[in-house]
């Protein structure tokens with residue numbers, strides 16, 4: 001059985017990926033410093049798969065601590081999720097973002113080299129495209145014009161990893177550019193568990209629906225889109241998790257460098273999401289129109305054809321399932337993992 005180092009494995013996308021790794025016959029080993037996640041997510045994964053997952057509470061910038069884990073296992077590959085990810089916060093605390101995301105990745109790569117593991121899957125984001133030049137967005141669209149430190153770290157780390165692979169062709173590196181992951185495991189055992197006030201749309205909707213918050217603010221209804229609200233490519237987190245397993249198969253085939261959008265290719269507006277959520281779940285989501293949010297774009301959705309052609313992966317779930325599963329999770333866990 002191949003062992004996979006999963007950094008940030010206790011987080012939203014990481015935890016869902018653990019389940020899919022297990023299903024595909026891999027043994028995940030998690031390192032996470034739990035700054036933005038909860039150990040309970042690992043317990044839930046263990047409950048779902050009926051097995052223990054080796055877990056190490058450490059910051060990947062701590063080379064000594066990481067090295068101890070590297071010495072204990074022989075990793076086939078690393079899936080690197082660990083990082084800070086709040087756009088607004090990154091504007092106010094740029095150094096924390098550069099230190100965590102850049103610094104953490106440098107230490108990780110050094111350790112991987114030292115222990116001869118040259119297979120990496122990196123959690124990147126559609127944010128690297130900035131204001132997209134054309135839509136739907138293909139992997140060939142120019143990147144790098146990010147307006148916030150979070151996005152810049154993702155874009156710069158992509159460059160770093162590409163250079164690493166260019167210098168040494170033994171590396172297989174897959175950069176996965178996520179669109180907007182939402183939803184939860186269909187069991188309702190795992191889901192998104194943001195700290196404090198949610199920044200993103202779906203966790204805000206579910207918290208309003210469950211009664212933790214009064215009213216959703218819709219950020220702008222005067223965009224050049226069919227109903228004036230922002231359009232995004234929402235993707236079910238389980239589909240996204242499976243994209244990582246598909247990327248591992250590519251690595252098994254020695255893919256070299258691979259860059260893929262992970263999205264559905266369909267754009268939905270904020271109002272589409274609210275209406276679908278209300279219809280599928282039979283609950284009301286009160287909202288009011290607010291001013292636009294700084295840094296938001298009108299439309300952002302993927303062309304996911306490359307992942308389909310080269311990884312044999314495409315998203316299976318639609319918006320209705322995303323809304324159903326997000327609600328199922330929130331209903332069963334009104335306070336998340338807390």
Ligand code: UD1
Pocket residue numbers: 087088125126127151179180181199200201202204216217218219220229230231232270293295296
């Ligand atoms: C955001 C990040 C992106 C990150 C992604 C992860 C920004 C600018 N971008 O994308 O870098 O990779 O999350 O999922 O933060 N909306 C509301 N009310 C809310 C929240 C959101 O109307 O309370 C709207 C937004 O204006 C947008 C849509 O919902 O049109 C989606 O927003 P969000 O979930 O925050 O995702 P993105 O901004 O697309």
